[in-house]
Amino acid sequence: MSAVARRSRLVTLAGLALGPVLVLGIFFVLPVSGMLARGLWPDGSFDRGGVVDVLGRPRTGRVVWFTVWSASAATAVAVLLGLPAAYALHRLEFPLRRVVRALLLVPFVLPTVVVGVAFRQLLGEAGPLGFLGLDGSAIAIVAGLVFFNVAVVIRTVGAAWETLDPRPGEAAAALGARPAQVFRTVTFPALRPAIVSAAIVVFLFCATAFGVVLTLGGLRYSSVETEIYLLTTNLLDLPAAAALSIVQLVAVTLLLVLAGRLRAVPDATVSRVASHARRPRRSDAPQLAATSLLLLLVAAPIATLVLGSLRVEGAWSLDNYRALQTTGSRQALLVPVTDALGYSLRTAVDASWMSLTMGLLVALVVTRRSHGRAERRLRGTLDGFFMLPLGVSAVTLGFGFLITLDRPPVDLRDSALLVPIAQALVALPLVVRTIVPVLAGIDDRQRQAAASLGAGPLRTLMTVDLPVVWKPLLAAAGFAFAVSLGEFGATSFLAREERPTVPVVIFRLIGHPGAMNYGMALAASVVLAATTATVMLAVERLRIPSVGAF
Amino acid sequence: MxxxxxxxxxxxxxxxxxxxxxxxxxxxxxxxxxxxxxxxxxxxxxxxxxxxxxxxxxxxxxxxxxxxxxxxxxxxxxxxxxxxxxxxxxxxxxxxxxxxxxxxxxxxxxxxxxxxxxxxxxxxxxxxxxxxxxxxxxxxxxxxxxxxxxxxxxxxxxxxxxxxxxxxxxxxxxxxxxxxxxxxxxxxxxxxxxxxxxxxxxxxxxxxxxxxxxxxxxxxxxxxETALFLGYARVLDGAAAVRVLVAAGMSPDGPAVGRPAVAVRRSAIAVSADGALTGVVRTVRATPEQVRLVVDVEGVGELDAVASLGRPPGPGDPVRLSADATRLAVIPGP
Structure with a gap:
């Protein structure tokens, strides 16, 4: 009889997981494997020589090396800059703390293309930092990557730091440890899982960054991700693109497994409490100074972008914004930018509900208490499976969509849902990571208490889970919305010419000659950035610590 | 049911x-x-x-x-x-x-x-x-x-x-x-x-x-083990068990077959002028309700005992002790 009970539990689990697994299977595994198959079995037979040939090219070596070192450098800088800010923003109480926190989260959801444009505006010949001669250099790319990802470090480490029990540190101090020794011997070991976890995720994001490298790297620098893009769209060298995708997929899977290990083991033993932030002391000056510097570094590109958008031919003007109602000079676009904004918003709404529905199901499946090792392992595998879109090249995904979903049984070539589905998949891991810690934090005995009082599974969900999870759900929805607004990698493949999203339009505008087109690109970037920033500020007001943390 | x-x-x-x-x-x-x-x-x-x-x-x-x-x-x-x-x-x-x-x-x-x-x-x-x-x-x-x-x-x-x-x-x-x-x-x-x-x-x-x-x-x-978990202070066996049983007026070969063991509650052993056991007080602790002693009892070894708050003995004093049969439990031999 116990075997029957166990089997029925597994069946329920499989039933809940079936929907998301099917969706991910059709819209993720199928396209990605389709893309890989197209490259590796070009004529229906496996072409191993081709793969070896591609991986042996000197250019491939240069691309992989650039990807690894730029991502490593950006990760190191992001962690070093993020740690003091995580401390200042999560342990200290000072005016405008919440606003600063929200502002530092904004870069993470800023559209990659916008960040590229902002950095070019800042570092370009005419820009305020043009004298440094960094435009188009590798340093500019690393700076762009840091700009993006420092928020991840602040969020992830900050969330862990905020709830860290201060008493072990106090005990160490009472035993005679100086503040620096307390940090080294007590605080840092407790934070290490969060730091390592953040570093791995940042490395993942940097190594698969697309928009920033494409807009800042120009022709001189190419990462694996942009190389896949160039190989598929410009050179039509699919075997090479497929080989690079496989390299990326393997590396990402290994990193995710590593991240899972590091996340799972030590965290449970650290005691968590809701601690109160305190007023800054004189000894906190270095951390506060570092935070101010970071704020300046983040604000500079954005400020230059805003100022640039307000200048036309050397004078202040709103003409760049007025021009958003046009299609640009020399017919740069097929539709006005304002139309593209409409499409963007509609797409983002669709992508949000899709990723939210799927993310909630996934989170429910992976957080339910497991009976037995087999069930636990199954849930762990599912958890990892749904994290895959986090690191798989959005370009591979977009291109895979194009070549696999254009014929029965799944023919979405002309469907308006193609872009939202792809964006929902990109946002899915972020949604899951926002909801899972909240659901996992609910004492399972609350559910057991409800069940013992006669509440069925659905009623238990309504009584115990919903009151806790509705705010994080809302936050996750906003997060997904912002991510969708800025998504560029997959969208650049899938958006049709007459229904482009704003990032696609911006990329087109900066690729077309003409001062008016460039000015429009700046103005459109500001509008897009303002929209995502507004959404994120609203999300931040919900005060969900797991937003943007990994 | x-x-x-x-x-x-x-x-x-x-x-x-x-x-x-x-x-x-x-x-x-x-x-x-x-x-x-x-x-x-x-x-x-x-x-x-x-x-x-x-x-x-x-x-x-x-x-x-x-x-x-x-x-x-x-x-x-x-x-x-x-x-x-x-x-x-x-x-x-x-x-x-x-x-x-x-x-x-x-x-x-x-x-x-x-x-x-x-x-x-x-x-x-x-x-x-x-x-x-x-x-x-x-x-x-x-x-x-x-x-x-x-x-x-x-x-x-x-x-x-x-x-x-x-x-x-x-x-x-x-x-x-x-x-x-x-x-x-x-x-x-x-x-x-x-x-x-x-x-x-x-x-x-x-x-x-x-x-x-x-x-x-x-x-x-x-x-x-069960006896200790149920709040009995000590479990005695062999000659010590027999001695306490006899002091309590019980028959040493009653229900217990083979080697009897006796579980003793702290309050079973009390200081009493006409007690059957003799010993020397080792430690004394006063609690609000009674005085708790550890006594080295002749032929038994250390035992927990109680005394009334009135005139408690001090460490090293010889005392006589009585055993209360209702606060002892005979444990069947293995």
Whole structure:
């Protein structure tokens, strides 16, 4: 009889997981494997020589090396800059703390293309930092990557730091440890899982960054991700693109497994409490100074972008914004930018509900208490499976969509849902990571208490889970919305010419000659950035610590 | 009537409960007593349907409960820390199960229950504003609301401080009797079990080592470990056991076959001018109710003993001691 009970539990689990697994299977595994198959079995037979040939090219070596070192450098800088800010923003109480926190989260959801444009505006010949001669250099790319990802470090480490029990540190101090020794011997070991976890995720994001490298790297620098893009769209060298995708997929899977290990083991033993932030002391000056510097570094590109958008031919003007109602000079676009904004918003709404529905199901499946090792392992595998879109090249995904979903049984070539589905998949891991810690934090005995009082599974969900999870759900929805607004990698493949999203339009505008087109690109970037920033500020007001943390 | 027959539960192949059989007649309170980690909470969870059993059968009035999910068993479960729904008021917590059943007259019943647990007028408060003891009372009221067939109590008083625990244990007994509730209580505190329960099952390392009427178990612990867990201070064997038995006026070859052992409560040995045992006082500690001594008794070794507060002996003093037969338990030989 116990075997029957166990089997029925597994069946329920499989039933809940079936929907998301099917969706991910059709819209993720199928396209990605389709893309890989197209490259590796070009004529229906496996072409191993081709793969070896591609991986042996000197250019491939240069691309992989650039990807690894730029991502490593950006990760190191992001962690070093993020740690003091995580401390200042999560342990200290000072005016405008919440606003600063929200502002530092904004870069993470800023559209990659916008960040590229902002950095070019800042570092370009005419820009305020043009004298440094960094435009188009590798340093500019690393700076762009840091700009993006420092928020991840602040969020992830900050969330862990905020709830860290201060008493072990106090005990160490009472035993005679100086503040620096307390940090080294007590605080840092407790934070290490969060730091390592953040570093791995940042490395993942940097190594698969697309928009920033494409807009800042120009022709001189190419990462694996942009190389896949160039190989598929410009050179039509699919075997090479497929080989690079496989390299990326393997590396990402290994990193995710590593991240899972590091996340799972030590965290449970650290005691968590809701601690109160305190007023800054004189000894906190270095951390506060570092935070101010970071704020300046983040604000500079954005400020230059805003100022640039307000200048036309050397004078202040709103003409760049007025021009958003046009299609640009020399017919740069097929539709006005304002139309593209409409499409963007509609797409983002669709992508949000899709990723939210799927993310909630996934989170429910992976957080339910497991009976037995087999069930636990199954849930762990599912958890990892749904994290895959986090690191798989959005370009591979977009291109895979194009070549696999254009014929029965799944023919979405002309469907308006193609872009939202792809964006929902990109946002899915972020949604899951926002909801899972909240659901996992609910004492399972609350559910057991409800069940013992006669509440069925659905009623238990309504009584115990919903009151806790509705705010994080809302936050996750906003997060997904912002991510969708800025998504560029997959969208650049899938958006049709007459229904482009704003990032696609911006990329087109900066690729077309003409001062008016460039000015429009700046103005459109500001509008897009303002929209995502507004959404994120609203999300931040919900005060969900797991937003943007990994 | 709850019947548990030959039930085993294992976590990933590691046995937590092994071959446990228990019977609980309607209207009685059974306490499962054991040290932490002995599997008593797992047993409770298995009865609640929260843990699948690997072997054996759990039944109610003759029907097998396998495959009946928790929410359909009609067994209310009360946790050590209450697990109140923090976003619902006290009244809505208590009325939760009534509302699920759309029972009429919810408000009156909630008021009646709050009255029963001594919290009349607390209905509109939120759980966060209550003290630990009040929270447990609300949890009890919530569990009793729909008159469950069986109430499962998981260390219901352990999270409370000592004084409150004692008072609430008495209240719990009164409330359960007033409601005529059948209840299964797990606890590691033998005092709590004595106050609340009618029957007692002692669990150790996943197995029930003894069960029966609570006074019976208390009088005749099955082995020395059980005796120590039930609050006996020391277990003596061999010549020492015989000597104490004789001092208490009992026959050394009574019920015990083979090598008898005797479990001695601290209060069984008292300083008395005409006692049959002699010894030298080692340590003295005064408590508000009596003086606790450790005495090196001639022919027995060290024994715990008590003296009245009036004229306590000091360390090194010779004393005479009497043994009280009603506070000794003879343990059957192995």
């Amino acid at each position: 709850l019947s548990v027959s030959d039930v085993s539960v294992a976590y990933d192949g590691v046995p937590a409960v092994v071959d446990v059989s228990l019977e609980l007649p309607d209207g009685q309170v059974l306490a499962v007593l054991g040290p932490s980690g002995c599997g008593k909470s797992t047993l409770l969870r298995a009865v609640a349907g929260l843990e699948p059993v690997t072997a054996g059968r759990i039944g109610w009035d003759g029907s097998d409960l396998a495959g009946v999910p928790t929410h359909k068993r009609g067994f209310a479960l009360m946790f050590q820390d209450g697990q109140l729904f923090s976003h619902l008021s006290v009244a809505r917590n208590v009325g939760y199960a009534l509302k699920l059943r759309r029972a009429p007259g919810t408000n009156a019943r909630v008021a009646e229950l709050l009255e029963l647990v001594g919290l009349a007028g607390y209905g509109e408060r939120l759980p966060a504003t209550l003290s630990g003891g009040e929270r447990q009372r609300v949890a009890l009221a919530r569990s009793l609301a729909v008159q469950p067939r069986l109430l499962l109590l998981d260390e219901p008083l352990s999270a409370l401080d000592a004084g409150l625990r004692e008072r609430l244990a008495g209240d719990l007994r009164t409330i359960l009797q007033a409601a005529g509730t059948t209840a299964l209580l797990v606890t590691h505190d033998h005092e709590e079990a004595f106050v609340v329960a009618d029957r007692l099952a002692v669990m150790r390392a996943g197995r029930v080592v003894q069960d029966g009427d609570i006074a019976e178990v208390w009088r005749r612990p099955v082995d020395s």
